[in-house]
Amino acid sequence: MRDRQGVAKTQPPDPAVQRILERAEIEGIELIRFLYVDHGGVVRGKAVSRSRLAERLGTGIGHTVAMMAMNMLDQLQEVERMGPVGEVRIVPDPATYVPLPYAPGAAAMLSDLRRQDDSPWEACPRTFLKDAVAELAAEGYTLVAAFEPEFTLGRRLPDPAGGPDRLVPLDDSLCYAATGFDTAHDYTMKLIRALESQGLRVEHYHPELGAGQQELSIRHAPALRAADNHVLLRESVRGVALRMAMWASLAPKPIADQAGNGAHLHMSLWRESRNVFAGDSPERGWFIGGLLAHLPALVALTCGSVNSFRRLAPRMWSSAYVCHGPDNREAAVRICSPLGETGEPNLELKPSDSSANPYLALGAVIHAGLDGIRRKLDPGEPAEADPDTVPGRYPRLPGSLAEALDALEADELLMEALGPLRRSAYLAVKRSEAAAFKERDVAYELFNHLRAF
Template sequence: MDARKRRDDPVAAHVAERVETGRIDLVRFLYADHGGIIRGKAAAGARIADRLYTGIGHTVAMMAMTMLDTLQPVEGMGPVGEVRILGDPSTFTPLPYAPSAAAMLSDLVHPDGEPWAACPRTFLKDAIAALAEAGFSLVAAFEPEFTLGRRIPADHGPDRLVPIDDSLCYSATGFHAAHDFAVDLVHALEAQGMRVEHYYPELGHGQQELSIRPSSALRAADNHVLYRETVRAVAMRRGLWASLAPKPIPGQAGNGCHLHLSLWSGDRNVFHDPAGAYGLSDEGRWFIGGLLAHLPALTALTSGTVNGFRRLTPRSWASAYACYGMDNREAAVRICSPMRDAAKETTNLELKPSDSGANPYLSLGAVIHAGLDGIRSKTDPGAAVGVDPETLPEADRPPRLPSSLGEALDALEADTLLMNALGPLRSAAYLAVKRADVEAFAAQDAAYECFHHFTKF
């Protein structure tokens, strides 16, 4: 929506009314930065009508800030320059875990309301527009895992995350240990319009998985920002600590955030074809082909932290090889078995090298560009892999995914399609921020790395 039309926007007017009648004192304008951190500013409830029109002033430098709050030298992102954090009134939601507060997902725009070239949410909007131009829309869902525990001071070194339990995978003991927290979380998510689908204790100690229903691409990314904030806030209010970091505890199972995708043309699921191999259409195969062709570069965006590459190892059910397969949980792309009574609606793909350390707007937007490139080029993904690729003779294994963020960034920089999609300002800032993270964590030990990830994600 053009910011200059907001004075007359009925949705914005309705938000202002809800703020007044709901006695909302602060409205958080949230965005995700290049480091994957959720940041923002809050507007006073009494001034919300003005701020929905003007946004909140913000320095351009913040999109060159790393997850350790060190500013990187990026041209156009220094001490001179201003953008606005402009809340999208259609995303307004009171926060059930923060009395008298609400939140909106936000775009970063120029003072005149025009889109800023480094805004991640705009990047996803542009990808969605490219899909629409080709006659498609995307339905998506992030499937997050997180570790629930307590933040404990160490005798020497940084704080540790100590899990709430040592239960087994899907164990009833795990349900018991986290029950009160889980019910609070369900209520908080549902109150914000997210429909909970499944919940269970996962493989790692204190590890939880709670998924919400799919939605349109932009809403899915917006939901994931709200989900991340809700998980952490509900835990804090119970004196606990929750982390969605990919590998908050060395030696424990990592936290993925698998990305589920289906492509639509009107009310037709384009991926579904009962006559195709694995029930998948040609377009579905080509979409996979695009993902695999760009996967080394994609991992820099879908698993975009130093810590994220600790989980992308063989035989960890996180994917380490660029391949696909039917219900193959060691493949980077899994063709999911549809529900037998709703195959047309539920045929979908799952991208496994994805986690909550990523900026969801950049991650999903890049996935769209890669998949659309596959469809346009009719990229053949090759044969499906029906075994754990690690068990194959070395000469027969699919290509290995990057084993570090540095390798993934090199692949991203060499990927013309994704670099062009990101644009010069956004790509320069992203590479600068992430390469600074690589350098900073290379000089420290695992305890330091895990501490700074479990406290920030």
């Protein structure tokens, strides 16, 4: 900045920036990763050295616009305004700075993609969630959320038949079995310590149904922080495993004949200090009504991969029908009972997994629920039994990514919310993935999903 005489004026140092610079030096940080999530659901980024951190906290790191047209197979798609010409900046959020305990000498920050003039870029996923949160706030509401991820722990080994690498589970323990705790104990303790050191408060952990399958949930937080937390968790789950010569996959179905990995989305809606999902609140019903009305389109964003639809099958406790119900684990939207006298009720969206971009998924959920409140949509009667036992009563969710993308493209509200650039890029990326996996066998699909997620 310059004064009227053209003399450069010194800006006072930003306290948040100063704290990061001091921490980086004290903690021996040499590389700082600026992370974002692309339309394929892959966590990507660039890193800056500590010597240039002060500068890059302000300017960000240069990045080609084309990367948001890249699918999970690293195949670049033709999207207007996302070709070889044009650049954005990966601009970190200083509030998200964390050293990475599984990568000594490294730290990370979650980042926005911004134009060169520092204005928001229309294809930035994190900005999409920020805008949805702001729209919700304009109506007087705050969404609190948490992802409940499952993952498969094992080792990545060459296929004896010469095909792609495969994931061999760590154990074959039974669901919730004490032997499962013991088998994964060393890994689990390192993971929990890594998460807690990054400010992620671990709520629960247990060995799940599938071979080598684990479930670990993080304390709920405001929507943007919840999405940031899920990215940090995804990175930590895999980073800790790699440091222990193992491989962890959050892919929906890394092993075809084993239970799938979900990332159920829990949420509660607040007005001032009141949870509006408590009791027989009409707002809870309307919010559910909005989720159900847009659910066929929503799953294109909350279950954003070809592999996701191996998991979304009847009688798999992952939901396959458009319905809701109190503590019904086969319903797409479960109304969760509060825990104890001080517990708060919340909604659980079951068709959700870690192949989704959490910013797009959670932002779209907000738009759908808010639409339900604005239009006072009736969710209908709750499902009191497994919906698969009542043939023809409840609509079936899309059976493939291609079907879900068709539903998304037909959903005027969500397409409008995504905006022209983001929606055309997302549809192009995801349709290319559907086409690519259709031409290949199951082993190719499983390998590429366990590699990406």
